[in-house]
Amino acid sequence: MMEGISSEAASLAGTLRLGKLIYLYDDNNISIEGDTDITFTEDVSDRFRGYGWHVIGPIDGMDITEVDSAIRVARAEKDRPSLIICRTVIGYGSPNRAGTGLAHGEPLGEDEVKLSKEQLGWPYEEPFTVPPEALNHFRQARERGSRQQQEWQARMEAYRSAYPDIARQLELDLSGELPDSWDSDLDSMFLSEDKPMATREASGRIMNIISPRLHALVGGSADLAPSTKTILKQKGHFGIENYRGHNLHFGVREHAMGGIANGMAVHGGIIPYAATFLIFYDYMRPPVRLAAMMQQRVIYIFTHDSVGLGEDGPTHQPIEHLAGLRAVPNLTVIRPADATETIEAWKIALENRQGPTALILTRQKLPLLDRKILAPAGGVQRGGYILWQSAESPAIILIGTGSEVHIALEAGRLLEQKGIVASVVSLPCWGLFDAQPEEYRKSVLPPDIKARVSIEAAATMGWKKYVGDEGIAIGIDRFGASAPYRVIYDNFGLTAQRMADEAERLLKGR
């Protein structure tokens, strides 16, 4: 009740009139530092009524009959979520610890366990004893559950006969599989584009191609849908007048958004996405971590991914966030270099059923990489690939991600003019690249080529792994600035000229 996410979620549940939602509030008046009076004197009833909730209680939370009947009352309320305030005693039954903070933070200890068993009338000395009555109760529950499942399956059969298409859709959604040819024509989406395009824009277009074919795709933004380009235009908006909408509005509540996306993924039948600016990842780190730990397919769309967002300035410009994301185990982080790499990033995100994927997208427009003269974007599937090489036997490797790849490419061309052969590598996903066989990794980053320069508009942490002892990582290890993005790029040294100069310097120094 104290953590901010509880307010975010409850306020949204009230707005959406989620009548099926029931909270049991275990109100035991105790926290680790002592009585909650020192930190929490609010009237929870008033607060939740303010959120538009149905409030029941306080009831005696130690009385099963009272709790059971409160749940019945809550279930009968269809239009509002229900809060049942249960007055409880922490460490109930322990003669010396009940109702104290110690019951939260410490084990009771052997003596107090014994005294508690006596007070509770629990005759079994052996720990983890399951009395026959309890065993019997659970066996009955299992039988009841089995009957209910059979009934549900019979209803499902009837439904399938009546509505074969919708039933097929439901089963496909619940299976978590992607429909056949869901991505059949994605590759050709941007073939006729020649104008620069932000990767957030490309992502929005891709989503709107996929969405009509992929019914399970449901998500939204923390009040940044227009800016993150995440509205599914052929789907309705989710709200009290339309629970069938696929476009959710989370409000300015990133933390709850992350938690809700996890809930949708764990529920199944849905492939949730959650969108905001990359800087606001800081507000939703805990649920992103849990998605990774729970191996859930949640897709994060983080736009405005660097100082390239321009005038909003340092409070809004991510610096350390890419490093932070890449350090999370089991989270796939992809920063595509243009619209064509963004297609591949979406394929990876949707096909990844072992964990969440974060798409890192630009606000600013980026030139489309010309695949007629460059390697195909399919290389994104391997995390990194040689995008272009001016001739055989390069003397230097230039590496970039996302919005800096075209700068690396330009640097490669500057070097070419000087007769220096460079290999330009696009490295949109460290995790996927690191998971490739050694042979492949060595083909992209040959160990004998020690002269390497990387460029990324973010903290340089971690780049030594790719540029090596002798290489140079161009990045930003300070906070950003408020200016048009081209000015920032120049002032922070994120330029092709600097990259080429560093490369030359490296080659001369050898």
Add this chain to the structure above:
Amino acid sequence: MMEGISSEAASLAGTLRLGKLIYLYDDNNISIEGDTDITFTEDVSDRFRGYGWHVIGPIDGMDITEVDSAIRVARAEKDRPSLIICRTVIGYGSPNRAGTGLAHGEPLGEDEVKLSKEQLGWPYEEPFTVPPEALNHFRQARERGSRQQQEWQARMEAYRSAYPDIARQLELDLSGELPDSWDSDLDSMFLSEDKPMATREASGRIMNIISPRLHALVGGSADLAPSTKTILKQKGHFGIENYRGHNLHFGVREHAMGGIANGMAVHGGIIPYAATFLIFYDYMRPPVRLAAMMQQRVIYIFTHDSVGLGEDGPTHQPIEHLAGLRAVPNLTVIRPADATETIEAWKIALENRQGPTALILTRQKLPLLDRKILAPAGGVQRGGYILWQSAESPAIILIGTGSEVHIALEAGRLLEQKGIVASVVSLPCWGLFDAQPEEYRKSVLPPDIKARVSIEAAATMGWKKYVGDEGIAIGIDRFGASAPYRVIYDNFGLTAQRMADEAERLLKGR
């Protein structure tokens, strides 16, 4: 009003009856995705009354007289914080944009600016015109301010005469300086200790030595004071019965705790500390980032800093958090190896007036490094130092931080038994080490010694910078596990034997 931190802070302000606090709620009914009805239908009056606030309004927030008199009413209320609900119109005066989301997200444009000026009766065409009436108003305000400052200074003089000691204390606190000899006897604190001690325990003892001498030290924990060992025993608890207490109770509200600590630092006169488990840093990343950006002296005490916390398991075991902290610009991150390094860490934190410092401390006990045979702990001041070397001309460098330093030391001794000379480096603070002159860095990590092994119970991201192309970073690039900490260390390969084996392998491979 939607973001969780607003609830955390408001609930605590109500509990603490902060009568001087006044919120002006700019209630314009608009968010970026449209009308707030889609996400925010709560009754804010009820919610804030639930928090124990004095609620005024709704008033017409576009009417200066109404706002002014509401503020007067709010100031007259001494026992509760006040919320003034101001109904406002976003883009007020713009005939075509007022009251719409566009007024938030986009510039008005030249034509609409012109129309708005007409509607508002603003006769000046030139942007940024300051009319004479406004100029005059502000000049009068400046004179009034100057008079009030003189009055305050006269009162301060009288106060100094009446209470010279307290006045001196106040001025010292406001200067932000540390008192003379505040750290005079810290170095000898643990000389007679021979039992293993957790660095959280050492930190708690240090704080309690410092606290009586350093009046400005004020802080607390997000309901984990007993576990983080952060109670100042000679100071009272802050609460409605004692606003002079130095021990704050933030409740389970990490995000608000970080924000409040920033406010205290910016206010001045206070050196705030904020304590929680390292895993919960994820809940307070935004305020930590702001402290770094604002260059404020806030001290974070993050305990339970790795899988070493044991049984609480992966949800509570930090993995990526050290890398994340280190990537934040201007944040000093120190992970001391034992009680003696913890003394140095506290000195650095208190003397650092250019930004926040995070102390990364263990739950588990660690052996005290024997300074009679090892280098002095003062090396922490340089971020990293050679702790021990079995002989001249080492063949290998072993590096550790925090709870893994004693493992590196043990590995060094295993190698010594095999006749291999190792240098053992303690590297508690990357940032300070990187800021040392090249000569010093090369003396600790001589470039010609390529055989290097590091150990840290965290993600390995960033370690290549120190172990180099040929070196090996032992760490944890997956989520943790629930087990006693020695079992986890064994199972995750965080052992002296593995470290020694890797070192030998490196030497043989050359």
